[in-house]
Amino acid sequence: MSEPTLLASTLGGVAxxxxxxxxxxxxxxxxxxxxxxxxVIDGPREERPWRTMFLxxxxxxxxxxxxxxxxxxxxxxxxxxxxxxIAGLLVGVGTRVGSGCTSGHGxxxxxxxxxxxxxxxxxxxxxxxxxxxxTQHLLAGAPTP
Amino acid sequence: MKQSIVAAAVGVVFAxxxxxxxxxxxxxxxxxxxxxxxxxxxxxxxxxxxxxxxxxxxxxxxRRPAPLLDERFHLPTRSDIDARLLIGAAMFGVxxxxxxxxxxxxxxxxxxxxxxxxxxxxxxxxxMAGLSAWQHAARRSEGxxx
Numbered sequence: 594m595s596e597p598t599l600l601a602s603t604l605g606g607v608a609x610x611x612x613x614x615x616x617x618x619x620x621x622x623x624x625x626x627x628x629x630x631x632x633v634i635d636g637p638r639e640e641r642p643w644r645t646m647f648l649x650x651x652x653x654x655x656x657x658x659x660x661x662x663x664x665x666x667x668x669x670x671x672x673x674x675x676x677x678x679i680a681g682l683l684v685g686v687g688t689r690v691g692s693g694c695t696s697g698h699g700x701x702x703x704x705x706x707x708x709x710x711x712x713x714x715x716x717x718x719x720x721x722x723x724x725x726x727x728t729q730h731l732l733a734g735a736p737t738p
Numbered sequence: 739m740k741q742s743i744v745a746a747a748v749g750v751v752f753a754x755x756x757x758x759x760x761x762x763x764x765x766x767x768x769x770x771x772x773x774x775x776x777x778x779x780x781x782x783x784x785x786x787x788x789x790x791x792x793x794x795x796x797x798x799x800x801r802r803p804a805p806l807l808d809e810r811f812h813l814p815t816r817s818d819i820d821a822r823l824l825i826g827a828a829m830f831g832v833x834x835x836x837x838x839x840x841x842x843x844x845x846x847x848x849x850x851x852x853x854x855x856x857x858x859x860x861x862x863x864x865x866m867a868g869l870s871a872w873q874h875a876a877r878r879s880e881g882x883x884x
Contacts, residue, residue, distance in 0.1 A: 601759065608754055622805075680858060684858075684862050684871070689757075703785075724834075
């Protein structure tokens with residue numbers, strides 16, 4: 594159960610939008626996290642420095658954010674290790690096979706009016722909602738309103 | 739060098755935005771995805787806020803011949819819908835729904851050591867590296883054709 598946080602969420606979105614816009618304006622690239630990480634693993638060698646620095650910035654931002662807003666972070670032991678491993682593998686493989694995630698397809702692609710990103714976003718949102726319906730309601734036996 | 743500095747700064751702001759927006763809290767993500775339960779629409783505002791800023795800048799930026807620090811823009815040009823796109827997106831969606839983490843928040847969230855994000859992010863990176871290794875091996879055994 595989570596309380597709506599429309600203002601903080603909008604401001605967070607604006608920060609993501611500003612960061613993505615700056616990345617496009619300066620470096621001419623899409624701020625898609627799975628693509629940037631994947632490129633460190635199997636992208637061109639000459640692109641590794643900026644990709645690595647992006648991830649360093651993301652990690653540094655994570656440290657700052659955790660010090661500033663610890664309540665915004667999930668804890669340990671909320672989800673079983675097996676489930677985390679299966680989910681992580683699915684997200685790792687799926688975002689590479691499907692060429693993007695929430696940032697690359699969901700924000701940058703949709704804003705660009707990309708047909709592929711529109712289809713990908715509709716697909717992963719639907720799949721995620723069905724998964725949550727199954728795990729939270731069907732399997733948990735909780736009553737559905 | 740300049741590109742790397744921009745990338746690092748963008749990474750910091752991006753991470754702060756994800757955390758402030760609530761994307762690093764799996765309970766919040768599940769609440770957003772739980773459209774048949776006690777739905778929390780907040781995360782739609784993260785996406786909306788990001789697109790509202792990004793879309794007009796994108797439209798303006800693309801009229802320039804090149805970005806400030808590179809010779810050209812590196813934007814995807816494909817528009818075909820193939821099975822890979824949809825199968826990959828579906829796999830991603832199932833994983834996102836199972837754990838409540840997508841790639842950015844998983845990496846940012848794993849800075850909270852001991853959190854579930856650490857195990858998730860490790861598995862995610864393993865999945866990416868495994869897929870890459872498998873694709874390289876498959877390409878080699880097919881003699882360069884794919």
